[in-house]
Amino acid sequence: MAPHTVHVVGSVNDDLRLTVVKHAVPGETITATSARRELGGKGANQAVAARRAGAIVRFVGAVGSDPAGDELVAALEAEGIDTSGVARIEHELTGRAIVSVDASGENLITVVPGANGAIEVDAVRASLAAVQQGDIVVLQLEVPFEVNAAAARAGHERGALVVLNSAPSDPRVLSLVDDLDLLVVNRSELADLLAADADADTATADATAAAADGQAGTAADDLRVAATELADRLGVRLLCTFGGDGSVLIGEGTPIEQEAHRVEAVDTTAAGDTFIGYVVASLADDELWVDALETASRAAAVAVGREGAARSVPTRAEVDALD
Numbered sequence: 001m002a003p004h005t006v007h008v009v010g011s012v013n014d015d016l017r018l019t020v021v022k023h024a025v026p027g028e029t030i031t032a033t034s035a036r037r038e039l040g041g042k043g044a045n046q047a048v049a050a051r052r053a054g055a056i057v058r059f060v061g062a063v064g065s066d067p068a069g070d071e072l073v074a075a076l077e078a079e080g081i082d083t084s085g086v087a088r089i090e091h092e093l094t095g096r097a098i099v100s101v102d103a104s105g106e107n108l109i110t111v112v113p114g115a116n117g118a119i120e121v122d123a124v125r126a127s128l129a130a131v132q133q134g135d136i137v138v139l140q141l142e143v144p145f146e147v148n149a150a151a152a153r154a155g156h157e158r159g160a161l162v163v164l165n166s167a168p169s170d171p172r173v174l175s176l177v178d179d180l181d182l183l184v185v186n187r188s189e190l191a192d193l194l195a196a197d198a199d200a201d202t203a204t205a206d207a208t209a210a211a212a213d214g215q216a217g218t219a220a221d222d223l224r225v226a227a228t229e230l231a232d233r234l235g236v237r238l239l240c241t242f243g244g245d246g247s248v249l250i251g252e253g254t255p256i257e258q259e260a261h262r263v264e265a266v267d268t269t270a271a272g273d274t275f276i277g278y279v280v281a282s283l284a285d286d287e288l289w290v291d292a293l294e295t296a297s298r299a300a301a302v303a304v305g306r307e308g309a310a311r312s313v314p315t316r317a318e319v320d321a322l323d
Contacts, residue, residue, distance in 0.1 A: 004284040005135045006050045007160070009060040009124060009151045010043020011116040011142035012076070012086075013095040014068040015309050017269075022102050032100075039075045040097055040309035041116070042140040042167060045270045048310040049277020050138070051079050053299065053319075055284045060085035060127045060151075061143070062115040064094040069115070075310075085127035089115040095142075105265035105304065111142065119143050121150045133159035136280050140165045145172055152179040161283060165276055171196030177236045184239045184276055187223065194226055197233065224248055228255065239279070241272060247297065249289055258293040261301035261322070270312050274303040277313070298322045 017040075018032040039048070043061055051057040059081050063069030065088055072094060076083050095116040100108045124147050131137060137155030139148045139162070148164065155162040156179040163182040166173045169189040174196060177183065185193060223242065228250050231238035237251035242260075249256040278299040282292035299319045306312035 003134075003286065004056075005058060005130075005132065006047075006055045006138060006280050006284050007058045007060060007085075007128060007131055007135060007155070008043050008047040008050065008138045009085075009128070009143070009147070010046065010138070010140045011041035011095055011111075011113070012039070012044040012059070012061050012063060012072050013041035013097040013111065013116070014072060015040030015097045015099055017099045017101065017308060019307075020100055020102050023100060023106075023108050036308075038308055038311055039072055040099065040269075041095060042142050042165070042273055044072070044076065045273035045310050045313065046138055046140065046165070046277040046280075047076065047081055048079050049270075049274045049299070049313045050281040050284075051081050051277075052313050052315045053278045053281030053295075054316050055281035056082075058082040058085055058127075058130065060124055062087040062089050062092075062119045062123075064088075064092040064115040065090050066094055068094040068096075085124075085130075087115075087119065087123050089118045092118050099269055099309065101267050101269065101307070105267050107267065107269050109269070113142070116143050119147050121147055124151050125154050128154040128158070131155055131158040131160050135160045136163060136284050137161070138163045138165070138276070138280055141168050141170050141173070145170065149176055149179075152176050155179070163276070163280055165272075166193070167272070174234070177234045180236050182237045182239055183234075184241070184279075186241045186272060187243065190223060190227055190230075190240055194230060197230060224255070241275060247275075247293060249293060252289055256290050256293060258290075258297050261297055263301045263305050265304045267307045267312060268304050270309045271300045271304045273309075274313050275300040278319070295319060 019034040093114040095114040096112045165184040231250040241247045246260045278296035302314040
């Protein structure tokens, strides 16, 4: 059992997952081949991933005063997650998401925040009073920005390792770096931060944006160079995920590169959340960064081979069994 607790502050959604042959284009009506309701939301996905990886996990968030809220809290508790930090918001619906997944495994997601958008700052601060020195506080951006700012400050003041996943992308995270220990971004989120960083030179920002868009003549190396410069300027560890091009951690001396495990993708919905949940679970168990990234990469590879959001997250035994 991990010696430190992982406190996940974030969203929990009642997901409606639709399987389609291809995504609709504007003005087109298509028929889904299947539909399923399930536990989702970036916060819940990351909490489930950390728990299945073996961490002690507390979830801090909000649901509405509706049956869906009861079902989602029960689903989190069934995973062994402490839900004492989940607030019930009267006269609000529980958060919802419509997730459309095509035959190639690519997804389109539309989110209705509901109770996730009504979380109160004071309630989050009160819940994080349980944070101990050495614990980990994990944040994403599907709840109000001021909630994340307050949670980052509370975690920092209590001696926790504060991790923020800048998703959905919001350059305002640059204002929080003094309270962060690890900032996690993907290809496009990195480009957004470079574009918003006043100290980035124009050529670097343009090259990074081009690489993020997959334009010809650019390479993953451009992203790594730009990420290194950004981490140095901000004074924060930066973990960048590049899909099939792997990931890199910057800010722990020599950058730590992690190759992606090659698998056939079925559904990429929870791949990033699985990766982050496994990283923080490993850190909660005092593992080295290099081992944390390797385990997380294996976990994400298992997740993309399955359908669904939280239900696609593998257990640690399944990750260890991956060839």
